[in-house]
Amino acid sequence: MDTNITFFRLSLKTCFLLLLGCLLTKAVQDQGSLYMWIDANQARILIGFEEDILIVSEGKMAPFTHDFRKAQQRMPAIPVNIHYVNFTWQATDQADYFYEFQSLRSMDRDIMDNPTVNLPLLGTVPHKPSVVQVGFPCLGDQDGVAAFEVTILVMDAGGNVILRTPHNAIFFKTCQRAKCPGGCRNGGYCNERQVCECQDGFYGPHCEKALCSPRCSNGGLCMSPGVCICPPGYHGNSCEKANCSATCLHGGTCFHPGKCICAAGYEGGRCELSKCRQPCKNGGRCTGVNKCKCSKGFHGDICSKAVCEPSCGAHGICVEPNKCQCRDGWHGRHCNKSQQLTPPCHPEGERERFPQS
Known part of the structure; x- marks a missing residue:
């Protein structure tokens, strides 16, 4: 349309x-x-x-x-x-x-x-x-x-x-009928009281105004009931959408022809520039100058560190969310169990002698 x-x-x-x-x-x-x-x-x-x-x-x-x-x-x-x-x-x-x-x-x-x-x-x-x-x-x-x-x-x-x-x-x-000063427009007619009676969707002393609901935005002109003529750079039933020559990136929104409102953490004409010098890792999102909002299971300045709950303690390192890598001699989900040493085995047939009482 x-x-x-x-x-x-x-x-x-x-x-x-x-x-x-x-x-x-x-x-x-x-x-x-x-x-x-x-x-x-x-x-x-x-x-x-x-x-x-x-x-x-x-x-x-x-x-x-x-x-x-x-x-x-x-x-x-x-x-x-x-x-x-x-x-x-x-x-x-x-x-x-x-x-x-x-x-x-x-x-x-x-x-x-x-x-x-x-x-x-x-x-x-x-x-x-x-x-x-x-x-x-x-x-x-x-x-x-x-x-x-x-x-x-x-x-x-x-x-x-x-x-x-x-x-x-x-x-x-x-x-049109000259009895009503200025005439009646858009199909309206001049009644016996010399007042314009308007068709549905129009109003005003001369039926010169068309009713658009919602109203035409961004300078759009309501030309007939429910029909807006949009200025250059806008479209939509109410001229509420801007025509952007390039797509806004990283969740940015086009609000004016060629201009984007950028999501937190991004800038540039198309929101193509991150405010974080080092990219946020593991699904993290840049929310400010060198600030990352990490996804669940990660933390750190650039979301490079995994989170284990509870922690891996003093004998392990968290390598993935809720996954510990234990040091030698320790095991268990949270590296809190010590490995016990077993007594040495004797050659077959050889028996340990104990002193006689």
Whole structure:
């Protein structure tokens, strides 16, 4: 499921880039000081990725805008929750560039009014970064998708067209019931009290929030009931699992992409380094700087000594857990029994003589 969600998110990002970038295409020669982009804050609202989206750089269009006809077939309608798009533009040198909005037209006026812009329809491209806001004002009390066009030209000081909207470029905007200010999203509807009633799994004034239980962790976004979209580096139903490029060793746990929490006694990027200079023997485990926790039956700094209970005493050495090796003349499990010497034997037929009383 994580793979499908990631693919959906990337596809949504691509479609929005196509939509936003196709407002302009290159016309005549490149003009190296003209820039247009969508800043990271606006991009986060539009596509969920907080990064600048460069549309025009040094007068050159971004590659995703080159084939408008093919791109237009892949463009989605602007969603209900997007009411405007902010572009930032700038002419970086002292040359003057002029713009003209030739058309701002809705083809479905019962659903959406004509698009709006926040600056005069004719003017000069500023030399400092400035925002151009294109608005999509929904109308009426019905759901629907409105077609609209925005036509803009950018010219140099000699009147040559540098950039322009493709001919017959049509875009689309989704509108919902306007009785509830801001509209109702995710299948919610506006009731007679002008309050959004939400479908199961969604809540909020506009049904804009999805309910995920447990909550999406590590910056994950709840996109629909029980479905989290995870940020790069995480996966799992609640984005609770980190993608580690390498496996954490010696019982370490991956807690962040490429980072491990190491078990006691280990360190390093993958917990590959022991804090004990000499490895712990006989199944012992390093628990600190040159500290070993020994398994049952062994003791010592590096768990090299066996344990015998009770001990082998003064006449034996413990060589394995509860196994003694006895010195000459001693035997028994704990080397506590002395070997008795037997009297010498006499040759056959020879009898010991005792003095007569």
